[in-house]
Amino acid sequence: xxxxxxxxxxxxxxxxxxxxxxxxxxxxxxxxxxxxxxxxxxxxxxxxxxxxxxxxxxxxxxxxxxxxxxxxxxxxxxxxxxxxxxxxxxxxxxxxxxxxxxxxxxxxxxxxx
Amino acid sequence: xxxxxxxxxxxxxxxxxxxxxxxxxxxxxxxxxxxxxxxxxxxxxxxxxxxxxxxxxxxxxxxxxxxxxxxxxxxxxxxxxxxxxxxxxxxxxxxxxxxxxxxxxxxxxxxxxxx
Numbered sequence: 001x002x003x004x005x006x007x008x009x010x011x012x013x014x015x016x017x018x019x020x021x022x023x024x025x026x027x028x029x030x031x032x033x034x035x036x037x038x039x040x041x042x043x044x045x046x047x048x049x050x051x052x053x054x055x056x057x058x059x060x061x062x063x064x065x066x067x068x069x070x071x072x073x074x075x076x077x078x079x080x081x082x083x084x085x086x087x088x089x090x091x092x093x094x095x096x097x098x099x100x101x102x103x104x105x106x107x108x109x110x111x112x113x
Numbered sequence: 114x115x116x117x118x119x120x121x122x123x124x125x126x127x128x129x130x131x132x133x134x135x136x137x138x139x140x141x142x143x144x145x146x147x148x149x150x151x152x153x154x155x156x157x158x159x160x161x162x163x164x165x166x167x168x169x170x171x172x173x174x175x176x177x178x179x180x181x182x183x184x185x186x187x188x189x190x191x192x193x194x195x196x197x198x199x200x201x202x203x204x205x206x207x208x209x210x211x212x213x214x215x216x217x218x219x220x221x222x223x224x225x226x227x228x
Contacts, residue, residue, distance in 0.1 A: 006155075034217075043117070043203055043219030044156070089155060098161050098168040099144045099207050099217065105155040 003027045004092050006104035015113045019077040023090030023104055026071060030092040034101065035064060035075045038087045047088075048075070080111045115139065117206050117220035125226045131192040134223045138185050138206030142218075144168075145187040147179060150201040150222070159202075162187055194227045201225075 005024045013019045023033075031052040036044035050057040050064045050073070057064050063076045077084055087108050091101040118137040126132050138145050146169075147159040158171040162181035179189040185206075191198055203222045 004155075036219075041221070043205075043221045045219070046217060091156075098163065099146055099205075100158050100161055100169040100171075101146075101148075101156070101205075101217065102158065103148075103156040105153060 002105075003030075004090055004102050004104040006088075006090055006107050008107050009105070010108040010110070012110045012112060013080045015082055015111055016079045019075075019080040019084065019109055019111065021075040021077075021088050021090070021107050021109065023073050023075075024071060025073075025092050027092070027094075027102070028071075029094045030102070031095050032093045033064070033066060033073050034091045034093070035062075036089045036091060036103075037084075038089060038106070044089055077109075080109075082111050082113045085109055085111045117204055117218050119202075119204050119220035119223050121223060122221065123224045123226075125228060126194050128194055128196060128227055130194050131190060132194060132225060133188055133190045134202055134204075134225070136187045136189075136204030136206075136220060138187070138204075139208075139218055142206035142208050143185055144207040145181055145185060146205045146207075146217070147187070147189050148203045148205065149173075150203060151199075156203065159189065191225075196227050199225060199227045 034049040035047040038044040066073045087106045089106045090104040144163045146161040148156040161169040165181045176192045181187045201222045205217045205219045
């Protein structure tokens, strides 16, 4: 049972435009959501997170939106840059249950210059 | 400050053998978690150790085991290797004790190939 789903295996965007990566979850116990970026042969790098008590969190070019009723979150990157090309993973956790993250399968983002 | 260090970076083993992977967390981090990444599967949680105690365990067979030492360094062991165990094994450490996952820092991983 896949509790965190990233239904788009890949996304291609023109440099300077907005990239929107989506993530759906099924477990109502999740109360913390994170996005990671991964380059080949490297470990994932933390990008941005959001608590379930919020519906939006911004950090520079990155904004995460959370819609709890729809069990959906999205990552917006504006403007997109070629260096953003990587695999993006959505992850979720339940506070109080230790540091166990449940990851989606990832979305490959390609930013074309 | 030094990041999360995983050794070795690459490993080739034969089916049926056993393997031990090592992870040194960021200084001061007491939580260490292990994940398996295979193509198209994302990262699958193996287990988490906090202060030498296994705090969480994923849905992997008993061939996968781990431990944490008093200096927070952690090892994971896979016995009786199968071809399907070929994967990138990632370790993450965290200072956080609340279990939110915030601030996880990953190592670069160990690429295990079973032939």
